[in-house]
Amino acid sequence: MATDLHTYQLKNGIRLIHRPNRSEVTHFGLIVHTGTRDENPEEHGLAHFMEHMFFKGTAKRSPFQIISRLEDVGGEINAYTTKEETALYASFLKQDYRRAMELIQDIFLHSSFPEKEREKEAEVILSEIQGYDDSPSELIFDRAEEMLFPDHSIGRNILGTEESLSRIRNGALKKFQTENYATDEMVLSMVGDVSFKNFCQAAEKYFGDIPQKSRSRERVQPLTVSAKKIVEKRNAYQKHCMMVGPAYALPDQKRLQLYLLNNILGGPGMNSRLNMALRERRGYSYSAESHYSPYTDTGVMMIYFSCDADKFSRSMQVTREEIRKLRNNLITDKRLSHARKQLMGQLAISHENNEHLMLTSGKRYLLFNRVDNLEAIRKNLEQISAEMLRDTANEVIDPNKLNTLIFE
Incomplete structure (x- = not known):
C-alpha cells in the first residue's frame, strides 16, 4: 500500500480510500463493482441507462436541482459505466466536500427514475448508439468483443440497442440496483485537502446507514470461441x-x-x-x-x-x-x-x-x-x-x- 494512502471500512462493508494533497480542488467518487456484464440478456443497456437516470430526479431534488447543487459553487458531477463497474464522482472546492458527498448519496440511494425522464433519456442514448454505428473506427471495437465472447454479457456493447432500450422500465432499474449493488463491492475514494478524519465522519453520516448487503447475482466466466x-x-x-x-x-x-x-x-x-x-x-x-x-x-x-x-x-x-x-x-x-x-x-x-x-x-x-x-x-x-x-x-x-x- 502506498504510504500516503489511508483506508477505512464502514460497518456495512463499504471501503474508504483517501489520498491527501494541498490542492484547493478535491475529487470524490463512489465506485461500485457492477457493470454491463451483470445484465441479463433482456436487460441489455440497463446499467448504462441507470447511470443516465441518476441525474433525472430524486425524492427531494429535480434534475435541475441535481445539476445546480455543485455547479452553483463551481463544482461538477459526472458518472461512467464500464463492463464491470459504475462510478459517480465529483470535483469541487475543498470546503464543499460534504455538499458533494451528500449529493452523490442522494442520487445513488434515492433516484426516482421518473417515467417522463426515462423516455427522454432513451432518445438521448439512441442518438449515442446511432453515432457509434456511423463511426466504423469505434464500432469495430464493440463488435470485436461480441465476436470473442458471443452470447455472454461481457461481449455485448455498453449502450444497448433500440429494442432493448424500449423495454426498460422503472421497475427494471430498481430491480437491477437491488440485485447488483452490494456494500462489500463499493468504495468511496477521495483525493484532496480534506482530512482523513473529516472524510470518514462524512462517509459515516451519508453512507453508514446503507444496509449491509452482498450481491445476489453470480457472475459467470465467459468462454471464448475458436478463431474465425x-x-x-x-x-x-x-x-x-x-x-x-x-x-x-x-x-x-x-x-x-x-x-x-x-x-x-x-x-x-x-x-x-x-x-x-x-x-x-x-x-x-x-x-x-x-x-x-x-x-x-x-x-x-x-x-x-x-x-x-x-x-x-x-x-x-x-x-x-x-x-x-x-x-x-x-x-x-x-x-x-x-x-x-x-x-x-x-x-x-x-x-x-x-x-x-x-x-x-x-x-x-x-x-x-x-x-x-x-x-x-x-x-x-x-x-x-x-x-x-x-x-x-x-x-x-x-x-x-x-x-x-x-x-x-
Whole structure:
C-alpha cells in the first residue's frame, strides 16, 4: 500500500480510500463493482441507462436541482459505466466536500427514475448508439468483443440497442440496483485537502446507514470461441481491421508483462512498433494501435489498423511481421530499458491528474484491496525480462489464434 494512502471500512462493508494533497480542488467518487456484464440478456443497456437516470430526479431534488447543487459553487458531477463497474464522482472546492458527498448519496440511494425522464433519456442514448454505428473506427471495437465472447454479457456493447432500450422500465432499474449493488463491492475514494478524519465522519453520516448487503447475482466466466474471420460490408471509404483474442485476467501475475508488451507493440506512444511500421515509415495507415483490457476473470487483446483499400494487404502483412518479431526475437536490453521508462513516465503523468488518480485508486482498492505506488510498479517492471516478453507474445498474440474482423 502506498504510504500516503489511508483506508477505512464502514460497518456495512463499504471501503474508504483517501489520498491527501494541498490542492484547493478535491475529487470524490463512489465506485461500485457492477457493470454491463451483470445484465441479463433482456436487460441489455440497463446499467448504462441507470447511470443516465441518476441525474433525472430524486425524492427531494429535480434534475435541475441535481445539476445546480455543485455547479452553483463551481463544482461538477459526472458518472461512467464500464463492463464491470459504475462510478459517480465529483470535483469541487475543498470546503464543499460534504455538499458533494451528500449529493452523490442522494442520487445513488434515492433516484426516482421518473417515467417522463426515462423516455427522454432513451432518445438521448439512441442518438449515442446511432453515432457509434456511423463511426466504423469505434464500432469495430464493440463488435470485436461480441465476436470473442458471443452470447455472454461481457461481449455485448455498453449502450444497448433500440429494442432493448424500449423495454426498460422503472421497475427494471430498481430491480437491477437491488440485485447488483452490494456494500462489500463499493468504495468511496477521495483525493484532496480534506482530512482523513473529516472524510470518514462524512462517509459515516451519508453512507453508514446503507444496509449491509452482498450481491445476489453470480457472475459467470465467459468462454471464448475458436478463431474465425468475419468480413462486413460497411460502404466505408477505408478498410478497418481488428485482430482480437483472449488475454490475462486482472488477478494474473503476468498482467504487467502484457501491459508492457502492448505498449511496445501498439500503445499510445507515437514510437510504437505498429505506428512506426505502418504510418511513419510506409504511410499505409493513419491509425495503427493495440489495446489490452483485463477483466476480473478474463482479458482482451486487440490489434487494430485502418487504411485505404489498396493498401490493406500490405498493411496486414506488415502487422503480422511486427507480431512475428515479438514472438520470435528477444527485445534488446536498450529497447527494454526504454520501454520500461516510457510506461513509467506515462503512469507518472497520469498520476498528476488528481481526478484520474482518485478514480484509479478507488478502482484498484475495489478489486485488489490495495493500491501499489509508482515505486512498487517500477520495481515490478524491472523484473520483466526480454524472455518473459517473448513468452507473453507467444501466449497471447498468435495470429493464427486471433479472431479477425474486417469492415470494408
